[in-house]
Amino acid sequence: MYSRPGFATLPAMYELDAVRVSYGGVDALAPTTLSIAQGETVVLLGPSGSGKSTLLRCLIGLSPYDGTLRFDGAEVKDWRPVRRRLGYVIQEGGLFPHLTARGNVTLAAREFGWDKARIDARVRELAELVALDAAQLDRFPAGLSGGQRQRVAMMRALMLGPDVLLLDEPLSALDPVTRLRLAGELRDIFARLGMTVVMVTHSLREARFFGGRAILMRDGRIVQQGDIADLQTQPADDFVAEFLAAEEAL
Numbered sequence: 001m002y003s004r005p006g007f008a009t010l011p012a013m014y015e016l017d018a019v020r021v022s023y024g025g026v027d028a029l030a031p032t033t034l035s036i037a038q039g040e041t042v043v044l045l046g047p048s049g050s051g052k053s054t055l056l057r058c059l060i061g062l063s064p065y066d067g068t069l070r071f072d073g074a075e076v077k078d079w080r081p082v083r084r085r086l087g088y089v090i091q092e093g094g095l096f097p098h099l100t101a102r103g104n105v106t107l108a109a110r111e112f113g114w115d116k117a118r119i120d121a122r123v124r125e126l127a128e129l130v131a132l133d134a135a136q137l138d139r140f141p142a143g144l145s146g147g148q149r150q151r152v153a154m155m156r157a158l159m160l161g162p163d164v165l166l167l168d169e170p171l172s173a174l175d176p177v178t179r180l181r182l183a184g185e186l187r188d189i190f191a192r193l194g195m196t197v198v199m200v201t202h203s204l205r206e207a208r209f210f211g212g213r214a215i216l217m218r219d220g221r222i223v224q225q226g227d228i229a230d231l232q233t234q235p236a237d238d239f240v241a242e243f244l245a246a247e248e249a250l
């Protein structure tokens with residue numbers, strides 16, 4: 001099994017043993033065995049339809065799977081207590097359309113009984129982080145741009161200070177300046193708080209920026225994993241070489 005230098009001795013946050021997702025008899029994720037250490041950053045790469053989102057959704061308990069998935073040392077039987085420790089941004093943001101941006105961001109905190117002052121302070125801090133203003137936070141998702149919705153989803157994911165962040169192309173709808181600023185802030189937060197991060201991206205530059213372990217997928221399988229530089233200099237097969245060269249070119 002792959003273990004990242006420096007992370008080999010850390011306890012695992014996720015351990016997947018032959019985890020498989022199939023729809024109508026077709027594997028979206030072939031039986032996959034994978035360990036993700038606490039504090040590790042993992043980037044999922046691969047062509048469209050290769051199973052990146054399916055794998056990510058397994059880690060949130062949103063894809064029905066066979067096999068065994070352990071979180072923080074225990075097999076997951078009930079996802080509700082696990083999800084309290086996760087923040088996630090899935091594709092299309094998954095915001096509730098009938099709640100304002102602020103309502104979406106604060107929903108879980110209100111359910112957990114945070115008082116107003118604590119909620120307001122946290123919202124101010126996160127709004128500054130993602131560069132959204134108060135007027136934007138008072139709009140419903142339909143009244144925000146794609147990039148603004150993505151930033152609201154990021155605020156919601158970070159709101160409770162999760163141990164794990166699971167992000168499906170979280171920066172894809174942002175303009176280059178906002179993306180670079182937010183990416184820099186996120187990288188600092190990940191390091192400072194020792195968060196475990198799993199991120200789907202189509203961008204090699206983004207993958208390099210965040211560092212960590214890259215996992216390259218094809219047809220629902222992990223084809224190769226390691227540092228991007230190692231994948232580029234020692235591709236496992238022609239597909240890996242071609243995929244990385246194409247991603248690099250455009």
Ligand SMILES: Nc1ncnc2c1ncn2[C@@H]1O[C@H](COP(=O)(O)OP(=O)(O)OP(=O)(O)O)[C@@H](O)[C@H]1O
Binds near residue numbers: 046047
């Ligand atoms: N709910 C579903 N029902 C049937 N098939 C599905 C479902 N969800 C995903 N799939 C299929 O599983 C495969 C993997 O999809 P997945 O969304 O994980 O790919 P991806 O690598 O994230 O793609 P993209 O980069 O385009 O987002 C695809 O062939 C997809 O059509």
